[in-house]
Amino acid sequence: MAWNEPGKGGNPWNSGGGKQGPPDLDKVARDLQRKLSGVFGGKGRGTGSGGGGGRAAGAGLGLVAAAGVVLWLLSGFYQVDEAERGVVLQFGAYHKTTLPGLHWHIPYPIQRVETVNVAQVDSFTHSTRMLTADENIVSVDLRVQFRRTDAQAFLFNVRDPEQTLGEVTETAIREVVGKSLLDFVLTEGRAEVAVQAREIIQSTLDSYGTGIEVTSVNLEDANFPSQVEAAVQDAIKAREDRDRLALEAEAYANDVVPRARGGAARLMESAEAYRAQVIAEAEGETDRFLALLAEYTRAPQVTRQRLYFETMEQVLGNASKILVDAPGSGTLMYLPIEELLKRSGGASTRLADPADQGQASQPRQTERAAPPTTDLRSRGTR
16 A cells, blocks of 8 residues: 555655645754754744844854864864974875974874874893703893884884884894803803894894884893703803813823924934935945046056055954964964053053064064054055
8 A cells, every 4th residue: 555545644744644745845944943043042933033043043053164164273283392203194194204393284084193202212121041052041131222213114114113123132132142152141242242132133123114223232131040050050060171171182282292393303304414424425435436446447456455454454443452473483472452551551562573583472572663553554555
């Protein structure tokens, strides 16, 4: 059944079931004006005053709208402090960066401003445990100081720059300590560990474009956990013993090796000297033999006799006993030259000439002395 069927009161514009038809728009407008005029102080009585009340309501609405616009525009003014930078966002995207001072931007929701303090230095402490290069556990407390240098990069490049800084710090200190020995981290290497960690942190933050500058990294504490203290002490003692034994071995090597090298050099020099001596003697013997050969070629008989006398002189010169076979005596005379020298107190002993005495067994002293080293060569050539 339709709503406008005759005899039915289903007209939605006339709930009272009266005359059918569309709603009276003028009546709706007048009712709305009457309500607004009542709000802003208008009377709204009678048709004659309806035009004036409508104009008053319109003027009031204009004033309200104008005041709202003015207030909305005034809300665009903002102040940037000396240590801050203002980042203007337009519909959520970066628009520009403003310096310290009073500025204006298109009010919300078109633009909004976020300020970033680029002079303030913040810090945090990071504690962690890790393994060193010699497989020891060490606990490290690290204090990191930083400041925000690029407001735009700080707000837009990374979702949470400060959380990223903490994670990068964890990675950097693990890398540095993981490549160092426990003794180095606990003693003289503290400053170097902090410097290396800062370099790694800063380079990583720059690659991410976080807009953060790390001003300092301090290694406040580095120690091994109390649960492994006894084991670490044993390891340190064993390492010290190893170093001590290594130093002793090195000292022993420094003492033995130079002496061995000196002995080897001395033997080499002695061998070279002996070689030179042997070569020189051989060359001298060769030259003497060649000279003797030339003499023998010119006078064989004389040279042969002289060689015989020289040989006998060398043989008998070192002998302490001499046996003389006197011709025609039939006896062999024995001359104890050593005993005679001892009896005479080292003086030269005069020997008897077997040709001048009658008995071969009783030699007598003559005026001509026969020393143990008689020059037979001169007597043979005479």
